[in-house]
Amino acid sequence: MAERNMINLTVTMTKKERKELKQIALDNDVTVSALIREWLQKYKEESWNNINEK
Secondary structure, rough: OOOOOOOOOOOOHHHHHHHHHHHHHHOOOHHHHHHHHHHHHHHHHHHHHHHHHO
């Protein structure tokens, strides 16, 4: 992984949501942080594609 300037981020969620998030990360053999970074990248790409389609 490339060197990054990292920050800590606090997210409010239920215990059930936390457990589900951790399970999704575990199922995909990644950390929760990596899962969120991947989601953000996909979200940005989809948003960009939607803007270009209009």
